[in-house]
Amino acid sequence: MKKFSVLITFFLAINLFSQVNKNDTIRVENYPTDSISTKNSKSDVEVLTDIEQSNAPKKGMKFNPTKAGLYSAILPGLGQYYNRKYWKIPIVLGGIGTGVGITLFNQGQYNRYRDAFVAELNGQPHEFSDLPGVTVEALGRTQDRAKRQRDYAIAVTALVYILNIVDAVVDAHLYEGRKDPDLALQPTLIFDEFGKQNSKAGLSLSYNF
Numbered sequence: 001m002k003k004f005s006v007l008i009t010f011f012l013a014i015n016l017f018s019q020v021n022k023n024d025t026i027r028v029e030n031y032p033t034d035s036i037s038t039k040n041s042k043s044d045v046e047v048l049t050d051i052e053q054s055n056a057p058k059k060g061m062k063f064n065p066t067k068a069g070l071y072s073a074i075l076p077g078l079g080q081y082y083n084r085k086y087w088k089i090p091i092v093l094g095g096i097g098t099g100v101g102i103t104l105f106n107q108g109q110y111n112r113y114r115d116a117f118v119a120e121l122n123g124q125p126h127e128f129s130d131l132p133g134v135t136v137e138a139l140g141r142t143q144d145r146a147k148r149q150r151d152y153a154i155a156v157t158a159l160v161y162i163l164n165i166v167d168a169v170v171d172a173h174l175y176e177g178r179k180d181p182d183l184a185l186q187p188t189l190i191f192d193e194f195g196k197q198n199s200k201a202g203l204s205l206s207y208n209f
Contacts, residue, residue, distance in 0.1 A: 063172035072168040079168025092164045099157025106150035113143035
């Protein structure tokens with residue numbers, strides 16, 4: 001009887017040991033699942049603001065027209081450099097440089113003919129004394145022509161200088177407008193509504209109110 005009781009006790013112990021699961025051990029880690037979150041959710045206004053900022057067009061560069069005009073007035077081409085229109089700099093410098101060169105050339109010619117004209121009036125020898133047909137009237141007309149060409153060159157040079165300033169100011173003022181998506185100038189195909197001619201390439205100007 002004692003052996004039978006020992007066997008029963010042994011089998012019950014084995015059965016109980018086999019039912020023990022390692023997942024049933026006591027947890028020592030602390031996982032607070034019921035704690036209140038400290039992160040506040042965004043309000044409707046904040047969410048709408050984020051959406052508008054995400055969909056807003058990217059801001060382009062802005063240039064100050066006053067600065068651009070002042071830079072071009074101080075040094076021609078500097079305003080174009082400020083506006084990042086580098087390809088215009090050689091045009092501006094070339095136009096003003098050519099005007100200055102022509103002005104200096106005609107000023108030199110005027111000085112030559114003026115000195116000869118004064119010497120001819122005083123009966124003194126001059127640079128053109130050995131040339132036949134040189135008279136006071138001829139020297140007078142020649143010096144007047146050289147002076148007139150010099151004045152034209154000065155006027156053209158001044159005009160190029162002013163246009164250089166105007167171009168810098170207008171370019172800086174209209175820069176943001178060219179980036180406006182509501183104003184677009186792009187190539188397009190022009191179709192003949194009556195079908196008598198083939199389609200032609202052209203430009204389309206669209207403006208959205």
